[in-house]
């Protein structure tokens with residue numbers, strides 16, 4: 647599955663909806679047993695959630711957007727398919743969450759391709775379920791530091807901390823992902839799926855038990871004047887970077 651939402655594969659409401667529909671189709675087609683998620687945008691896996699869906703929007707739109715973000719995460723995280731991330735670009739915040747929700751992550755060895763939950767650098771916070779997935783992946787102490795400081799790990803550090811499983815030369819990302827897929831597909835589906843569910847369900851359940859409250863918390867938080875100001879400053883910085 648090659649994500650294509652130029653210029654930066656930001657996860658807009660429309661793009662999230664497209665991804666959800668594609669995933670649903672693949673899940674329902676019993677000829678598919680696994681997917682490799684990668685990017686069609688050179689150098690960018692995904693710029694994460696689309697800031698323009700959260701900036702200057704009314705509460706109803708923010709609520710609709712957050713519901714779609716939850717939905718995509720639950721679908722990828724709990725997918726019955728083997729999900730491999732072939733991460734061929736930078737993947738901050740929501741892009742990192744998408745990567746973390748795969749069963750295995752292969753990252754291209756390019757110092758620009760940093761990965762991490764950098765929300766604090768934007769003056770916002772990672773929701774509890776982003777945090778849970780990071781803690782599950784790299785452990786409590788490493789997650790505590792990474793989240794507070796908004797670390798974006800370059801490939802060597804990403805491998806060392808365990809936020810990705812493998813770092814390979816850029817031209818070998820897809821072939822490595824395919825080899826890994828073959829290894830995972832050698833396991834009987836029912837045994838692998840039940841095991842995945844056993845490991846992941848408690849984390850997903852924490853959100854499933856309070857989805858509406860999570861949406862309300864998001865809307866309240868993102869609508870604050872101070873948070874809207876932070877987003878404005880960050881978006882301006884992105885513009886100025888262009889010169």
Ligand SMILES: CCCCC/C=C\C/C=C\CC/C=C/CC(=O)SCCNC(=O)CCNC(=O)[C@H](O)C(C)(C)COP(=O)(O)OP(=O)(O)OC[C@H]1O[C@@H](n2cnc3c(N)ncnc32)[C@H](O)[C@@H]1OP(=O)(O)O
Pocket residue numbers: 653654656690692693694695696697698736738739740741764765768770771772773863864867868881884885887888
């Ligand atoms: C106490 C109670 C608490 C309750 C809490 C509840 C919930 C928690 C609340 C909020 C959580 C919200 C979670 C958010 C997670 C996220 O994913 S936020 C997004 C984080 N993403 C980033 O920081 C990446 C930003 N982008 C970049 O760094 C760069 O763009 C890039 C990806 C490195 C690419 O660089 P490049 O030079 O190639 O391109 P440009 O920078 O020129 O960008 C081109 C174009 O795209 C726009 N853009 C970039 N990223 C985004 C984005 N994420 N969303 C929207 N638009 C984006 C950029 O502005 C440019 O636009 P243009 O100038 O109009 O061309």
